[in-house]
Amino acid sequence: MTYYGKCIAAVIEQLDKFDPEKDSPEQFLAAAPTALQDLSAQKRSFILEVLSGCLEYRKLLTVVVDAFYVRDGRFYLWADYNLFQVICYLATFQLEELGFQLFCNIIKSQPVSKMCKFLRFFFNPLNLCSWIKDEWSLVYETAHVKENWIDPLMRWQPEVQELVNQLEGESATTLPPSKTKIKVTIPKEFNLTVPKPRAIPMPELIPAMAKTNQVPQSTYQEPKERQLLQMVKRYNRRKAEERLLRANMKELRCAMPRPLKELPAQVRPRFQDPETQPRFPSAPRIRRTPQLTLYRPENTPVKLNTATILREGALYQRRVEQELQRIDKLIDGCGDFSEFLKWQKKMQAKDQEEQRAAGECRRLQGKLSHEEAILARQNLIQENKQxxxxxxxxxAELMLQCARRRLQEDRSMKELVEQVIEAQKNVRVAQMKLLKSRRQIVQEVIEESRELLQRTAEEAREEQRQRCELIYQLRALETQPVRKGKLVDLTQIPGYGLEGEMSVVELRERLALLKDTQRRQEEEKRDQIIESKRAKSQELQNTVEQISLCRAAMGRTAALRWEERKAQASAAGPPRQDERVLELQRRVEERAAERRRLTAQPPGSAPRAARPHPRAQREAKHWDEELRSREHRLRARLQSAALPAARGLGAA
Structure with missing residues (x-):
């Protein structure tokens, strides 16, 4: 018993040292024989064989042992985890080779209560044929699991059950060991030395704080740049308000035949009274003075970036080139485009009038379609009633057909119920025949499984023998000496036959020369960049001067164009109306009159089907008001468009 107990303890000790996250199974098995040199050759071979099998089938063993700890082994220590793995491996893979008697000796060498609990759980037919088989099938093929592992365990299950019952009976008959009286520990006082009284420490000096500087007065004051910006802002605001006041006074001069001072006190506006004048703390007061002194701020230059300067310079350059080309063409004898431009402006004005007429036509067509839709809705109401x-x-006809169909369905359901009752009487006879056929199939399957188990056992033995031979060959190869390390000469050429092959020392020298050449090239390139920057800055300065000259010229030409447009606008006459617009207005008025006539008829004069719905009347009234408001807005817009032309004629 002690012989097998020592072997199993050695296997458990090696498994405790194995860490699956850090160690690989091959390296661990290669290092294991060094720790087992003190044992005999027979023990060492048995331990290594069991250890390699536990590492190889670790996933299968982990499934069984984890489930055992969850269900039946909740009160066992986790230190016995590897013990249960070894017993599970021996029972699954080595029970045929060891023999049942040797397996019994191994089980008896371990704690009886633990072995009985684990074997009863593992050899339970319900566990083997259900979840253990399913979990192992996830790792290996189902047919291989059933033939090689599940079926042999089911064959050994009765004998293992007898062994468990025998061990439980022996443990029940053995008497518990006699309890000896334990001596009570008598406590003894410690012989400790009395500590000396602590001396009073010297007080620490309080460090003097450094004197802080006062906060500068500039912290509470706004910077000068912001004050200047605020002054410029207030000046611009005051200037804009004065301009607006002047423009309003010029426009309202025709409506004010005499100044406000000459009006009586009852007619003056309330805000002209100094006592009732509103006062706003933030808004500046506007005073009437015979002459206003204006202070213009200094023209601060606007800083432009390089892209803006180049873009604007190229634009003005293109315009100058176009103007020069135009002058060259005029010198060569080409005509002026002034007449064409006049004709073009005339045609553009004509197109704008046509667009306005087309817009008015579309609006009137929408109004006409709305009137026609109201009439069509009234006709549709009568058709919907019919x-x-x-x-x-x-x-009503469909309801009668549904009632007849329901009666037919009730009759068919009654017939179906009678047929089902007759079919249930013949079910028992069919069940007896099915049971007989299943029993025959089970007997045939049992005979076939026995033959397959014998074949798989022979194949497993042959596979185990080949595996042992392969392990012996690998170990013999690993024991051969290997030379480590190599001498390196940096001045020697490798001699691989490549083009431009050189030694490491020569390569370092060439790299140093290459770095020097690169440094010289960088310095030359840096000098070129500085020269190009200087030339570019000079070019930008010339471009800025040219832009300032072009801006002044463009400003003068824009002022002249504005004066010409103003003169042309004053000479334009009132717009004329199109014939299509007049025709559409006439048709809309006719449709509206017809709709009003229909809505104004008394209830008795028209038939009941043609009477309009109150909701339709409300919608018609709403759309009538909407159309009227649109007409008023259009007329006001036309008057406002014609007002500037009339003012220009009056001024002329």
Whole structure:
């Protein structure tokens, strides 16, 4: 017993040292024989064989042992985890080779209560044929699991059950060991030395704080740049308000024949009274003075970036080139485009008038379609009433057909129930025949499984023998000496036959020369960049001067164009109306009159089907008001467009 107990303890000790996250199974098995040199050759071979099997089938063993700890082994220590793995491996893979008697000796060498609990759990037929088989099938093929592992365990299950019952009976008959009286420990006081009284420490000096500087007065004051910006902002605001006041006074001069001072006190506005004048703390007060002194701020230059300067310079350069080309063409004898431009402006004005007329036509067409839609809605209401009466008659006929169909379905359901009752009487006879056929199939399957188990056992033995031979060959190869390390000469050429092959020392020298050449090239390139920057800055300065000259010229030409446009606008006459617009207005008025006539008829004069719905009347009234408001807005817009032309004629 002690012989097998020592072997199993050695296997458990090696498994405790194995860490699956850090160690690989091959390296661990290669290092294991060094720790087992003190044992005999027979013990060492048995331990290594069991250890390699536990590492190889670790996933299968982990499934069984984890489930055992969850269900039946909740009160066992986790230190016995590897013990249960070894017993599970021996029972699954080595029970045929060891023999049942040797397996019994190994089981008896371990704690009886633990072995009985684990074997009863592992050899339970319900566990083997259900979840253990399913979990192992996830790792290996189902047919291989059933033939090689599950079926042999089921064959050994009765004998293992007898062994468990025998061990439980022996443990029950053995008497518990006699309890000896334990001596009570008598406590003894410690012989400790009395500590000396602590001396009073010297007080620490309080460090003097450094004197802080006062906060500068500039912290509470705004910077000068912001004050200047605020002054410029206030000046610009005051200047804009004065300009607006002047423009309003010029426009309202025709409506004010005499100044406000000459009006009586009852007619003056309330805000002209100094006592009732509103006062705003933030808004500046506007005073009337005979002459206003204006202070213009200094023209601060605007800083432009390089892209803006180049873009604007290229634009002005293109314009100058175009103007020079135009002058060259005029010198060569080409005509002026002034007449063409006049004709073009005339045609553009004509196109704008046509677009306005087309817009008015579209609006009137929408209004006309709305009127026609209201008339069509009134006719549709009458048609819907007739259709509703027809639908009611059709629904009544459908209800009669549904009632007849329900009676037929009830009759068919009764017949179906009678047929089902007759079919249930013949079910028992069919069940007896099915049971007989299943029993025959089970007997045939049992005979076939026995033959397959014998074949798989022979194949497993042959596979185990080949595996042992392969392990012996690998170990013999690993024991051969290997030379480590190599001498390196940096001045020697490798001699691989490549083009431009050189030694490490020569390569370092060439790299140093290459770095020097690169440094010289960088310095030359840096000098070139500095020269190009200087030339570019000079070019930008010339471009800025040219842009300032071009801006002044463009400003003068824009002022002249504005004066010409103003003169042309004053000479333009009032717009004329199109014939299509007049025709559409006439048709809209006719449709509106017809709709009003229909809505104004008394209830008795028209038939009941043609009477409009109150909701339709409300919608028609709403759209009528909407159209009227649109007409008023259009007229006001036309008057406002014609007002500047009339003012220009009056001024002329």
């Amino acid at each position: 259709k509703a009466s027809q639908k009611k008659e059709e629904m």
